[in-house]
Amino acid sequence: MRISFRASTSPTALAAYAALSDRYGDCPIRQAEVIVALGGDGFMLTTLHETQTLELPVYGMNCGTIGFLMNAYAEEGLPDRLREAEETVINPLAMHAVSASGRDHHALAINEVSLLRAGPQAAKLRISVNGRERMPELICDGALVCTPAGSTAYNYSAHGPILPIGSEVLALTAMAAFRPRRWRGALLPMNAEVRFDVLEGAKRPVMADADSRSFRDVVRVDIRSEPTIRHRILFDPGHGLEERLTHEQFT
Template sequence: MSMKIAFLASDAPVAQTARAALIGRYGNVPLDEADVIVALGGDGFMLQTLHGTQELGVPVYGMNRGTIGFLMNTYGESDLIERLEAAEEEVINPLSMQAMDHSGKMHRALAINEVSLLRAGPQAAKLKITVDGRLRLAELVCDGALVATPAGSTAYNYSAHGPILPIGADVLALTAVAAFRPRRWRGALLPKRAKVRFDVLEADKRPVMAEGDSKSVENVDWVEIQSEPAIEHRILFDPGHGLEERLISEQFT
């Protein structure tokens, strides 16, 4: 039986051109009939594809037609079937975000990379951090803070000087963004099962926004974050170029 592939592409012309070329060579099926989904674009489009096809349980193989492509494989047209058959699968779990805004409305989102809180005004944010119901930091004065998964640890987390986490590690990174007090506080490593809560102090004077991947919530009062092990995203990589290898290599560049 031949492999049934559904091709998705970002709006970028180079990605749309690649999709047309691949469909001409390999055909195309609806998402709900696919054995595998091939996503053409950059990391942002890969995250969009993983979120959008979450209920299907179908593995996603990305090919880079964007700018970064940490979650993507190199682009090629001639040997796609062989590459898909040889691909190695990584399974990652997203974070869930619950955020209460200033009006009392609850917002929920899933995030594959990270959930971040960022100041939304001219003054630094003030955050109280609780882990599993236990107060860990009474006041963090900062531009923001985030909780990142291993898969997302090389994204915004790394830019904020957070640690790179091995893909199989059962930990999350809690990282400060430009911490002012405690001075130079970088954050913490937490068990994957931990529930992290941020309470925004002086929210009227120091507004804060929260973001889970691409979903933003303005004027939050508090945010709770935890891993969702019941939800699995299946990502395919060429042999020797999986997330584990990329996470290790990134630390030696």
Template sequence: MPNDAQKIAFLASPTPEAQAALARLTGRYGQHAPEAADVVVALGGDGFMLQTLHATTELPVPTYGMNRGTVGFLMNEYEEDDLLWRLAAAEEAVINPLKMVATRGDGSQVEALAINEVSLLRAGPQAARLRIAVDGRIRMEELVCDGALLATPAGSTAYNYSAHGPILPIGSEVLALTAMSAFRPRRWRGALLPKRARVRFDVLDAGKRPMMAEADGFSVRDVVRVEVASDAEVRHRLLFDPGHGLEERLLREQFT
């Protein structure tokens, strides 16, 4: 049975569709601040879901998304009826984000969390040159490319998949290291790494071949070193309708 007293915090993207849904749902189910709620319901697309998860990192409540955007890979179908029943029956998936520590040329450091991926991208006309180390051991002395990224299973169907990286099962405990337009080594597409791995990217010849780093769209320019590892202390709790969880979605994506 659903808890009729369940406190819901509705958050919506600024699109007209999401704002209209927000008005209808809050009128029907009430509205609470996220810090006083039992569950957060995000109305929008995948980008807004990532924003919501980042904004509620410090809160222990789960997040249930309803698609008012486009792809909606992290969202459930939009339906206004029986929301309390759906929340009560929902399956939970727990995601640990990646922690990025980016060092700029002036020695300053910027930290950020990424639920999908941390990516390094060339910021000039010439191909970038990277050295890659895993757990303190250099695994590739030089990767000449447009960029490289480290993706979580939850993010493996996003930018990683567009760069021809593998789709990872949500419970696989691995990360995908994927190159973008690798020129040397020829045809190198990347590697699968244990979830506990600590990856370090050193930008070679940064003055001539500048790079930027991004963590779920948060950008840091003029980086010379980027260190990435899973942050086991941060747990994002996502809710999905039964039979439509992340595991099923990842499987379905591979046969589409």
């Protein structure tokens, strides 16, 4: 099996890379059948973004502190684990943000696109879905739209729902909503197009973030699912993403 290894810069990941590449070889990525990412969830997201045009399956092994998208690390029997792994295909979100200067920003997000206040005052947002205004004013610390794969990340910390893989649903979740009081958000179909307009942006500046790619002083953010991009993630049998999402709700 032709394996291409990628490792984060942590000492643990680099040591794992040295051991695994010495044992199994390290194939150039364009000749590989599978990518093995060594690190934590953040490095896994980076690997998925950087290799998305190749559409190769990616198998993560946890060498970091957070490993929801990762499998347990073990040096033994890697080719057998890769052959037996279960594949989950996910689509990212596409974000188009416009800054106060008129500049356009485009980014993809596997987990979520979030809008966050960037000053001492709460953000003031207007929300439209599929071109129809749904909330004329939301005063909050921020709001996000997440995929099922990202629903246990920032979304869950903000008390948003966990979404099953294959549910064809996006979550729109508010952070510390002040008006409407305690509004938590909404569930939307996967093909929904969400638009946030930033109100009073000069007084209440807002930043947009797509999987840790940040853009400041935005005045409008459009978010939609991108079905033409497919991320193929491999998990050990019985430990797939669907099982992990279910398990997370009972812990």
